[in-house]
Amino acid sequence: xxxxxxxxxxxxxxxxxxxxxxxxxxxxxxxxxxxxxxxxxxxxxxxxxxxxxxxxxxxxxxxxxxxxxxxxxxxxxxxxxxxxxxxxxxxxxxxxxxxxxxxxxxxxxxxxxxxxxxxxxxxxxxxxxxxxxxxxxxxxxxxxxxxxxxxxxxxxxxxxxxxxxxxxxxxxxxxxxxxxxxxxxxxxxxxxxxxxxxxxxxxxxxxxxxxxxxxxxxxxxxxxxxxxxxxxxxxxxxxxxxxxxxxxxxxxxxxxxxxxxxxxxxxxxxxxxxxxxxxxxxxxxxxxxxxxxxxxxxxxxxxxxxxxxxxxxxxxxxxxxxxxxxxxxxxxxxxxxxxxxxxxxxxxxxxxxxxxxxxxxxxxxxxxxxxxxxxxxxxxxxxxxx
Numbered sequence: 001x002x003x004x005x006x007x008x009x010x011x012x013x014x015x016x017x018x019x020x021x022x023x024x025x026x027x028x029x030x031x032x033x034x035x036x037x038x039x040x041x042x043x044x045x046x047x048x049x050x051x052x053x054x055x056x057x058x059x060x061x062x063x064x065x066x067x068x069x070x071x072x073x074x075x076x077x078x079x080x081x082x083x084x085x086x087x088x089x090x091x092x093x094x095x096x097x098x099x100x101x102x103x104x105x106x107x108x109x110x111x112x113x114x115x116x117x118x119x120x121x122x123x124x125x126x127x128x129x130x131x132x133x134x135x136x137x138x139x140x141x142x143x144x145x146x147x148x149x150x151x152x153x154x155x156x157x158x159x160x161x162x163x164x165x166x167x168x169x170x171x172x173x174x175x176x177x178x179x180x181x182x183x184x185x186x187x188x189x190x191x192x193x194x195x196x197x198x199x200x201x202x203x204x205x206x207x208x209x210x211x212x213x214x215x216x217x218x219x220x221x222x223x224x225x226x227x228x229x230x231x232x233x234x235x236x237x238x239x240x241x242x243x244x245x246x247x248x249x250x251x252x253x254x255x256x257x258x259x260x261x262x263x264x265x266x267x268x269x270x271x272x273x274x275x276x277x278x279x280x281x282x283x284x285x286x287x288x289x290x291x292x293x294x295x296x297x298x299x300x301x302x303x304x305x306x307x308x309x310x311x312x313x314x315x316x317x318x319x320x321x322x323x324x325x326x327x328x329x330x331x332x333x334x335x336x337x338x339x340x341x342x343x344x345x346x347x348x349x350x351x352x353x354x355x356x357x358x359x360x361x362x363x364x365x366x367x368x369x370x371x372x373x374x375x376x377x378x379x380x381x382x383x384x385x386x
Contacts, residue, residue, distance in 0.1 A: 024075035030095055031061020031069050033358075033381025040370040043167040051168075058096045064360055064379035066348070067156045069093040070119055071100070082128045090119035119183065131192045138187040141201060141228040142263050142280075143179040145241040149232075150265035150278035151323070152310030155179075157360050158323040158344040160278070160308050164364055170371040174340050176327045177280050177306045178261065180247055184226050197235035203228045237269035259285055276323075277309040285329075301332035319348040340366030355384045 038054045039045050045055040062068035072090035079085060092102040102118035115121075115137075122136030139147075146161065147154045155161060161182075163173040184205035191201040205226030228245040246260035265278030282304040310323030326341035346360035363376045 021078040022075070024073060026073055027386065028071040028093075029061070029067060029069055029383060029385045030093070031065040031067055031381065031383035032095055033059050033061065033063075033065045033379045035059050035064050035377050035379040037374055038376045039167075040372040040375045042370040043373045043375070045373065047167075059379070060094050060096055061381065061383055062156070064362070064377060065156055065381050066356060066358060066383040067154065068119070069095050072120065076126075084126045085123070086126050086132070086134075087123045088120040089117045090121075091116050092118045122187070124189075129193060131190060133191075134187070134189045136187060137183055137185050138189055138203070140180040140182060140184050140226070141203060141230040141243050141245060142177070142261070143182045145230060145232060145243060145263070145265065146177065146179060146278075149239045149241050149267050150177075150263070150276060151308070152267075152274070152276040152312050152321055153323060153344075153346070155182075157321065157346050157358070158310065158325065158342070158362065160306070160323075160325050162342070164340045164342070164366070165373040166368060166371040167373050168371050170368045172338075174327070174329060174338055174366075175282075175285075175304060175306070176325050176340070176342070177263070177278070177308070178282060178304075180226060180245060184228075187226075194234075198231065198233050201228075201230045201232070237271075238266070239268075240264075240266040272313070274312045275310070276312075278307070280304075280306045282306075303330045304328070305330075317350045319350075321346045321348070338367050340364065340369075354386065355382070357382050 035057045036054060037045055037057060039052060041052040044051050045053065049055075059065070060069055070090055070093055072088065074088040074090075075086070077085040091100050093100050101116045117137070120137060120139075122134045122138050124132060124134035124136075126132040143155065143161075151158070151160045153159070160177045161175070161179045163175045166172045166174065184203065186206040186208055187203055188206070189201060189203035192199055203226070207225050226245070226247050228243065230241060230243040233240040241264065243263040244260070245263075248259070259282065261280055261282040263278060263280040265276070267274060267276035285302040285304055304327055306325070306327035308323060308325035310321065313320045322343070322345045324341070324343045326339070329338040329340075331337065342362060342364040344360060344362035346358055348356050348358040350356050357380075359378075359380050361376070361378045362374075364372055364374060369375060
């Protein structure tokens with residue numbers, strides 16, 4: 001009898017140890033807002049709609065909200081000696097329509113349906129002395145640091161990577177910053193430990209095919225391949241980043257295009273206010289993001305300069321935010337440049353640590369602004385995390 005009790009006690013002790021060494025967290029966010037969208041006088045909210053006519057929409061939080069709705073699982077297993085196994089699975093949710101999942105982003109033109117865990121799906125190893133390696137679908141390096149440092153709204157309320165959509169005879173998608181579609185498929189990433197606040201990350205995304213041919217145009221393209229390198233400094237109230245990324249191949253009809261960019265940014269928290277600013281140069285904007293542009297097409301050789309500055313001011317349960325973002329698109333072959341800008345203000349009120357109400361207003365302007373599909377917007381919404 002005593003032996004049985006001893007065995008049960010020992011088994012219970014081992015079970016407790018195993019439980020303490022491994023953890024899994026379920027988390028999520030639901031964010032919805034009502035937006036009044038006002039297009040330019042020569043654009044319509046929807047194709048074929050009345051020009052200049054405003055519309056009211058119920059939208060997901062990744063547009064004019066505090067962040068995309070999501071459902072996720074993340075966890076770690078302690079293997080001892082400072083080594084851990086880590087994983088994360090995170091799905092994009094659209095509560096306004098009751099659906100989930102989103103498109104693949106690495107291989108442009110070969111979207112693979114609507115993968116459920118479209119925000120994160122990786123497994124990796126982490127060691128406090130040697131760094132961390134991840135395998136799977138992950139945020140691009142610009143996306144990660146836009147959220148943490150460069151964008152005062154964290155790529156949400158005033159999203160610095162938005163493209164200004166124009167309609168009619170000026171049909172085009174004119175980018176501000178870019179982030180290579182937010183996430184990278186087939187990603188292999190290594191991040192060093194922090195050395196005096198400095199961390200370096202390197203990542204590649206594998207296209208996983210040699211080439212294919214567009215059946216309509218007969219143009220052969222090579223696989224899309226992503227490469228990125230980021231140096232980030234974070235110490236106390238100061239955060240700085242410098243990032244290089246490129247994407248090659250993957251667009252039938254445009255040959256083997258090449259797209260590379262450099263981003264630098266920083267933020268400083270003064271306590272009474274936090275300020276963020278960034279600059280990005282896209283050299284050789286390839287066909288990965290090319291669309292009809294009225295007088296021409298965004299082709300290889302198109303360069304984009306983008307910049308922004310933002311401020312966040314907390315006051316008890318309230319937070320006021322404002323940001324200005326602009327870009328200039330220099331087109332080749334003598335085509336005129338395109339300038340665009342937007343500015344926005346918002347006020348957030350925290351009902352609790354997990355629930356926030358917000359209002360925001362955004363105005364866009366620049367060349368041919370009468371053709372902008374989203375010239376101005378006013379939104380009211382609520383976000384809840386769990």
